[in-house]
Amino acid sequence: MGALVLYQFPVSHYCEKTRWQLDAKGLTYRLVNLIPGLHRYRTRRLGQRSSTLPILMDDRRVIPDSTEIALHLEREYDRRPLLPADDTGRRRALDLEDYFDDAFGIHCRRWMYYQVMSSPLLAEVVFRGYGAPARVMGRLMAPMLRRGLRSLYQLTAANAAESRACLLAGIDRLERELGDDPTRYLVGDALSLADVTAAALLAPLLSPLGSPWETPAGAEVPPEIAALRAEVNQRTAGKWLHARYATDRMRLAA
Numbered sequence: 001m002g003a004l005v006l007y008q009f010p011v012s013h014y015c016e017k018t019r020w021q022l023d024a025k026g027l028t029y030r031l032v033n034l035i036p037g038l039h040r041y042r043t044r045r046l047g048q049r050s051s052t053l054p055i056l057m058d059d060r061r062v063i064p065d066s067t068e069i070a071l072h073l074e075r076e077y078d079r080r081p082l083l084p085a086d087d088t089g090r091r092r093a094l095d096l097e098d099y100f101d102d103a104f105g106i107h108c109r110r111w112m113y114y115q116v117m118s119s120p121l122l123a124e125v126v127f128r129g130y131g132a133p134a135r136v137m138g139r140l141m142a143p144m145l146r147r148g149l150r151s152l153y154q155l156t157a158a159n160a161a162e163s164r165a166c167l168l169a170g171i172d173r174l175e176r177e178l179g180d181d182p183t184r185y186l187v188g189d190a191l192s193l194a195d196v197t198a199a200a201l202l203a204p205l206l207s208p209l210g211s212p213w214e215t216p217a218g219a220e221v222p223p224e225i226a227a228l229r230a231e232v233n234q235r236t237a238g239k240w241l242h243a244r245y246a247t248d249r250m251r252l253a254a
């Protein structure tokens with residue numbers, strides 16, 4: 001296989017899932033940051049009907065969707081596997097990946113965007129990770145961005161309440177799967193795609209150090225986010241996530 005290029009939004013937790021997998025496997029890749037909204041021109045040019053990121057280009061092959069990308073990478077690059085070799089372990093890792101893709105992927109995003117929707121922080125959060133010109137454009141585009149996100153992710157009070165419940169159910173399940181032990185991995189005794197998925201997709205809520213969601217010093221956090229963050233940080237799930245970022249994510253990314 002040839003050169004790897006990842007089309008992404010820096011702030012997207014699904015893109016973080018793929019970046020983490022690439023880093024964990026020790027692969028070299030080039031990041032291309034797309035501008036939300038304008039990204040659709042590029043996804044169409046890449047031949048995709050869906051406009052979601054991440055999209056991975058492996059040589060000339062275009063692979064959309066973090067799960068498809070994960071399977072492709074595990075198939076084509078066998079070093080540092082993130083799927084266990086045995087059928088039972090592999091099945092468990094893929095089932096958990098599927099579950100956390102929704103429970104944290106969809107619901108953490110929807111609940112958090114709903115909380116920051118009316119905050120002046122919105123453009124700053126979304127455009128962190130871009131160069132200065134894109135950040136200026138982001139501030140100017142903030143009203144459009146707000147409207148776009150509201151309709152794309154159906155950010156209503158009722159949906160946000162439902163997402164909060166799903167997110168908390170996901171946190172309960174994560175703790176059950178870990179046997180309430182924050183030092184454990186989800187499958188066997190090594191990092192797998194299940195850990196990468198659960199940790200990357202829950203990270204925006206808990207803002208682990210070194211992640212794109214780390215809260216800059218002095219930044220104001222909406223009170224609903226601060227309260228849920230403080231609550232989950234005290235729990236096994238919170239301790240587990242910070243441990244995964246400190247020991248698995250940062251070490252390998254470095």
Ligand SMILES: N[C@@H](CCC(=O)N[C@@H](CS)C(=O)NCC(=O)O)C(=O)O
Binds near residue numbers: 012015
């Ligand atoms: N199932 C997809 C979901 C990816 C996704 O929802 N990405 C969001 C960013 S977090 C996106 O690209 N949104 C823009 C759009 O839908 O046009 C995956 O796992 O890659």
